[in-house]
Amino acid sequence: MSTVRVxxxxxxxxxxxxxxxxxxxxxQVVTMSVLAIVSLSLPDxxxxxxxxxxxxxxxxxxxLAVALATLAASLTVAGERDQATLESLLLAPISGTRLLGAKWLAAAGAGAVHLxxxxxxxxxxxAGTGLALWRVPAGLGLALLLMAGYTGVAVAASTISGRTFSALVSTLVVAAVLEAPGFAAGALPKGALQKWLATISPGDQVMTLAGNLLAGKGLSGLGTSWLTVAIFLAAVYLAVRYAAAHLELMGGDAQ
Amino acid sequence: MKRLWALFALCAALGGAPSLAAAAPAAAGVTVTEAPPAALQVGDSFQVSATAPADGGRYLLTLTMLDLATGSSADLEGWVPTSVGQTVSGAQAAASWAGKAGKAGHYRVYVTAVPLDQPGVVTSSSPSELAVSAAPAPQAAPLMTVAVGEPVVVALAMVWVLSRRRRGARAGGER
Structure with a gap:
């Protein structure tokens, strides 16, 4: 069995x-249950x-799934460092990029289980809304893009910052900076500024794509949303690559 | 010849009278420029717009949504039901209301204009009929099954995993 698989x-x-x-x-499950029961019982x-x-x-x-999976992912490398198991992991015959790639994939996979x-x-x-039900898992599939992005941010932050708490804080800061424009856009009246702010927020754009699916519409004509998500994922990939280089240096220092 | 003139006068009276009758209320009355759709579901948004009489005076425009089952004015969701319309430099003032259909039923919607500057005639628009049907609600039984069943399954999985870990740790300790 290959080291990556292990x-x-x-x-x-x-x-x-x-x-x-x-x-x-x-x-995740209890929150969803509470919301489902509340949706049945509140007439408003x-x-x-x-x-x-x-x-x-x-x-x-x-x-919730993205937040919880990101929280877990921000502990991956920093947690290993705190428990002094990182050095033995770095001795494994595997490059830093592959090591972080495996951790990233596992974190995103755990997030997929949440979804x-x-x-x-x-x-x-x-059921009963007239919506073709394949659109629900398809919408969750789109949400996986956001999941992959933020778990990648968390893995990179966990590697670069090196400590659990600072990894968590830096991931939260990145998420706040990326998603704050989307929240601000929601509070503003419709206009050019509102549209621009929403455009630069990956969470908002993934929700736009998924929202279109859930509303029974297609995904054509949403090129800007796809572009924002693609740029976000590319930036996260580069951040993980950068963190992997940092990890190898740290491994060298530790030895 | 007299018969011909009489026929001509009759035709003029029949043809002219309705056009005069139609023109009169438009000048003095309140006009709904955007009526609500005839059929809506609970939760659907709709908008009503109206213009005040074009006589230069200030008017209080009031939207009424009359519930035909109870005979009372419906409690409207998310709007202020009155608005002051005023004719400014010859342009006719308009008011609009946006809201959500809050309760299923049959409604009659109309706008009333009350003059503010001097005593005058209170005028109302022609009413629009609005039927609001109940929105599809989530199915309670399957939703409750999932809402109760899934946490139970996850709790059982937690117990199973924790007991396995404990058993594994005990076996490791014995060795």
């Missing part, structure tokens, strides 16, 4: 099959309509 399996197991990983999954929410509720539940599921656990809620909420 690391991938170990990371995957530590992301999901540890008390911490299971607790994060439980947070009926004003949103079932399609509006589906969209709200989808956004919460994605935001997968939200799928039954969304399917049931979407």
């Amino acid at each position: 690391i991938l399996g170990k990371e995957w197991a530590s992301s999901l099959l540890t008390p911490r990983g299971l607790l994060l999954l439980a947070i 929410l009926s004003l949103m309509g079932q399609a509006g509720l589906l969209k709200l539940l989808f956004q919460v599921a994605v935001a 997968l656990l939200s799928l039954p809620y969304l399917i049931v909420m979407g």
